[in-house]
Amino acid sequence: MDVMTLSYVNLLIGLAGVILLSLIYKNAQSERHLLFWLSASFALCVTSICGVVIRSGVEAPYWLVPAGANLATISFSAFILSAIYVVTKRRVKYHWLFGVLALAYALNHTDFAQVSTVNRILVNFPLIIVLNLLAIKQLLAQTKSELSGVYRALIFAFVVNIIQLGTRFTLLILLQFDLVSPSQTTLIHSLGYYGLTTYAFLTLGSCLCLVYKKSSIEMRDNMERDPLTGVFNRHNLPLKLQNELQRASRSKQHVSIVMIDIDHFKKVNDSLGHVAGDLALCHVAEVVQKQLRTYDAMFRYGGEEFLICLPDTPLSSALNIANRIRKHIEQSELSALPELKLTISVGVATSSTDVSDWQLLVQHADQALYQAKRQGRNQVLHYDGAAIISL
Template sequence: MDVFTLTVVNAFIAVVVTAVLAFQNKAERQFRYQRYFMLAALCTLLNAIFSMIHYVGEPLPYWLSPALTNTLSVGAHIALAAGIHRHLQLSGKRIWLLLVFLAIYILHFTDFALSHVANRMLIAIPTVILLNFWCMQMLWQHRRNEHGKVYLAFIATFAFNIMQFSLRSAYMALEHYQLLQTQHSAVIYSIGFFSLTAFAILIFGCIIMLSHSQQQQALLKLSERDPLTGLLNRRSLELRLAGELNRAARTQTPVSLLLMDIDHFKQVNDTLGHAAGDLAIKHIADLTTELSRDYDVIFRFGGEEFLICLPNTEPETAKQIANRIRQTIEQHPLLTPAPLSLTVSIGVASSKHAIDWQDLLQHADEALYQAKHLGRNCVQSYN
C-alpha cells in the first residue's frame, strides 16, 4: 500500500472519528474531555488533507507543508494528552500545551530545520515520544479505577507508538549520517506510515471504548444511587452486604450494621410539607456521610431509614459510632426559615451473631424496634 493511499485512509478515519465524537459530545455534554479528542481528530484530518495535496504534485508553500503538517501531527498528540489530563481531572494548566504547539511550528523556520527533512523529524518525533510517555504515566497512576482496562489499552497503544517512532527515528538518523545504506527505503517509509495509520485506528478505538465505559458507569450509578441523597439505594444492598459478609468471613473480621430511622418524620411532612421532608432527609444523609469513614457503606434503606455498613468494626465500636452520629444530628438542626430539630433512633447488629446478611439486617431491625420502644433518640444493640 503506497503512502498516498495510507494518507487517504488516515483522512477517512479522522472524518469518521470526528463525526462520532461530535454526536457523542452533543448527547453527553458532561464529558467535556471529548472536545480535546475531537481536536486531535481534526489535526489528523487537516494533516492528511495537506499531505494528499502534496502527494498529488500540487506545490505548497513551506509554511504549510511541511511546517504546518508536521506541527499538526504533534498537535494531535498534544490534544490527546490534554484530553487525558482533563478526563482524569488532574490539577495544572493545559494552556502550556498550546505553547508547545506554537514552539514546534516556529522551530520549523530555524536554519537547523530548513537544512534537511531529518532535522525536522528530530524536532517533532522526540516531542511526540515525550507526550506519549506523559500520557502513559497519567493513565498508569489511575489504572485501578473503574476504567482501568480501557486505560491499559491506551497505555499499550502509546507504547506501540513510541516503539514505531523510535525505530523510525533511529533508521532516519543512521541513513542521514550514511551509517546505513539500504535499497528498501521506500518500503520502510511505507511501513512507517502504515504504523501511523495503525496508531490512529487503535487510539481512536480506545477513545470510543472510554466513552462507552463512562456511559456504562453513569447508567450503573443512576441505577444504584438514590437521586435525593446520592447514597446507595436498596436495589444495590444485597450485592454490597453479601460481598462485605464474604470478605469478613475470609479475613475473620466482624461487620456491623447501623439501621437508623428519623424520629417522628411523619410530623415533619404533615406540618412543613414534603419539600421540608426532603431537606431533612438530605440533611441527615450529609451529616452521616461526613461522620463515616472512607470504607463505610451507606444506603438509603427506605423513606426515612438509613443503613450503614461498618466493615471490620466490633459491636462496641459500632455502638460508639452510632452514638456519635445520633448526637451530631441532635446538635445540628436543619436550617430552614425556622430551625428544625431532628433526632434519630439507631439499631446496631454485628456479624458475630449472624449467619448471612439477611440475618444481620433482621437483627439490626429488631434492635431499631427496641430503640423506638425505649423512647426514641437512642442507640440500642441487638441482644
C-alpha cells in the same frame, strides 16, 4: 499499500472519529473529554489532507505545508493527552496545552527546521514522544480503575507509537552521520505513515471503547444508587449483606448493621417543604459517608431511613461509629437551611454465631432503632440477644 493510500486511510479514520464523536457528544455534553477526542480526530484529518496535498505535488505555502501539517500531528497527541487528563479527573492546564502547540509551530519556522524534512522530524519527534510518555504516566496511575482494560489498550498504542518514532529518529541520526544508506529515507517516511495509521486506529478505537465502558458503568451505578443521595439503594442489599455474613463466618469476624432514621422528618417536609426534605436527606448521607471507611457500605433503606453495613466490626466499634455519626449530625449545619437542626435515632445489631441470616440481623437493628425513637430519639441503642440496650 503506498503512502498516498495511507494518507486517505488516515483521513477516513479521522472523519469517522469526527462524525461518531460529534454524534456521541450531542447526547452526552457533560462528557468534556469527548471534545478533546473530537479535536484529536479533526487534527488527524488536517494531517491526512496535508499528506495528500504533499503527495499530489500541489504547491502550498510553508506555513500550511509542512508547518501546519506538523502542528496538526503534534496536536493529535496533545489533544489525546488532554482527553486522558479529563477522564482521569486531572485538570487540563490550557495555557500549557496551547503553549506547547505554539512552541511546536514556532520551532517549525526556525531556520534549522526549514532546511529539510529530516530536520523537521528531529524537531517534532521529541515533542510527540514526551506527550506520549506523559499520557502513559497518567494511565499507569489508574491501576484500580474499572476502566483499566481500556487504559492498557491506550498504553499499548502509545508504546507502539514511541517505538516507531524512536526507530525513525535513530535511523535519521545515523543517516546524518552516513551510517545508513540514503536510500533508507523513503523507508523512514513510509514507516511514519504506517505508524500514524496504527497509532490513530488504536487510540481512536480505544476512545470508542472508553465511551462505551464509561456509559455501561454509569448505567450500572444509576441502577445501584439512589438518584437523590448517591448512596446505594436496596437493590443489592440482600446480596451484599449475605456475602458479608458468609465471609465473616469463614473468617470468624463480626458484621454490624447500623440503622439510621432522621428524627421528625415529616415535620421538615410539612413545615419547610419537600425541597428542604431532600436537602436534609442529602446532608445526612454526606455527613454519614465522611465517617465511614472505604469498605463500609451505606444504603438508603426507606424514605428517611438509611442502613450501614460495617464488615469486620465488633459491637463496641460499631457503637463508637454510630455515636460519632449521631454527634456529627447533631452538630452539623445545612448551609442552605441554617435554621434547620437535624438529629437521628440509631439502632445497631452485630452478627453472632447463631445469626447467619441477613434479614434477621436487619430486623434486630430495626428493633433497636424503633426503641431508640420510643425512648426520646437522638440516641443510639443496640440489640443484644433478646434485649435492647442503650449505649
